[in-house]
Amino acid sequence: MKKPRKKVKSKKSRILLWVLGIILVIIVSFITYLLTSVTSPKIVYIPQGSVFKSISHLQSEGVNVHKIDAFILRFLGQPQQGWIDVKEVKMSRIEYLYTLTTAKAVSKSLTLIPGETTEMFLRQVSEELSLDLTKLHHSYEKHARLSEGNFVPETYSIPNEFSEEQLIVHLLNESDKKMRILAQSYNMEPESPKWLQIVTKASVIQKEAASVTDMPYVSSVIDNRIKKGMRLQMDGTLNYGEYSHQKVTANRIRTDRTPYNTYKNKGLPTSPICNVSKEAIDAAINPKATDYLYFVRGKNGEHVYSSYFSTHHQNIVNATK
Structure with a gap:
């Protein structure tokens, strides 16, 4: 009767060691993942919404983050919203995710009034943000799909350090997203x-x-x-x-x-x-x-x-x- 008990005990020990081994591998893999590097612009934009939306937006901007990072970020805290300065271009993943929750906002508000023309809006941008009006015009002509009506009137968060072209591209991209959602709510395509x-x-x-x-x-x-x-x-x-x-x-x-x-x-x-x-x-x-x-x-x-x-x-x- 004793021999079968030893076999049972030996089998349980092997299972326990196997489980512990898997747990150890998972822990080591997770720590290794947290220590992998993330490359990101020094100034990043975090939209309003969930941590999953934040990670998705960073992915669209070329930052090498993944869906699992949203769960890690949720554990660390709520990321700052708007334009933030993460200081370093390259850092470990855990450092980067933590920085998203502690970095300071570096932005100003810019409001486009409904019914305003792009010409007047660009003049406003030039004056309020001390940017070159000629460069703003050139960037707009380079990237805008239409001569007028591309911007969606609302209040935008703009980083303190932004070139004329970066600003125009950002405003057009944000407006395009909003216009696309609006058009599709009426079952239409915004390019039609x-x-x-x-x-x-x-x-x-x-x-x-x-x-x-x-x-x-x-x-x-x-x-x-x-x-x-x-x-x-x-x-x-x-x-x-x-x-x-x-x-x-x-x-x-x-x-x-x-x-x-x-x-x-x-x-x-x-x-x-x-x-x-x-x-x-x-x-x-x-x-x-x-x-x-x-x-x-x-x-x-x-x-x-x-x-x-x-x-x-x-x-x-x-x-x-």
């Missing part, structure tokens, strides 16, 4: 001609509407006038580029020969006239069901709409009294 037409219409709405609630009504006027073969004749389309904040005069209407002049050209401009908000895009896709053809800004700042020119003329008279 249909989406370009929607963004172009939204840019006109953005310039003309007195408020967000006003946007679907302006959208309906645009559609109604196009259906009837009428020119849009909207001043906002002439507030493109450097003319963003200039009053549109009769002389400007007569002499402007660009596709933006909707007093001379039928339909929408061939491309956006400004950077648009998601509210303007939604209004472009979902106009109010009206038969309005005209509107004028009333004394209270809100638009007064009408379906007949005679009524519109009287509304103009009332607005100027």
Whole structure:
């Protein structure tokens, strides 16, 4: 009876040694993994969201991190958000992940207002961040898909040390991601001609509407006038580029020969006239069901709409009294 017990005991010992051996291999492998090197830019951007989103973004930027690092990072703490300075270009993995949770933010906030043109936005960027305007223009022309309407208006986090080209590429990439998500929410592709037409219409709405609630009504006027073969004749389309904040005069209407002049050209401009908000895009896709053809800004700042020119003329008279 004793011999079988020894065999059982010997078998259990072998299993225990086997398990301990596996555990030891795992521990050694894990420590070895933590000591592998990570190569990264000194200044990195950490988006808002989970640690998995942070790791995914770093991967997209060429940093040699992996999904398992998200679990390690969660154990170490929450990474800083925005642009952070990790100091070293190369360090061990454990040092790098720990640094992501302790590094200081090195960024400024930059806000793009809905309805602003890229020209005015680049001037703002040049002034606020002390960057070269000519280089900003050159970088934009080099990387932008469209001449206007590429940026998504919101507040961006910008690192203190950033070249003109790096800034433009970052803003375009971030805007492209947001625009792609927005387009796909309407089952459209952001590169399609249909989406370009929607963004172009939204840019006109953005310039003309007195408020967000006003946007679907302006959208309906645009559609109604196009259906009837009428020119849009909207001043906002002439507030493109450097003319963003200039009053549109009769002389400007007569002499402007660009596709933006909707007093001379039928339909929408061939491309956006400004950077648009998601509210303007939604209004472009979902106009109010009206038969309005005209509107004028009333004394209270809100638009007064009408379906007949005679009524519109009287509304103009009332607005100027």
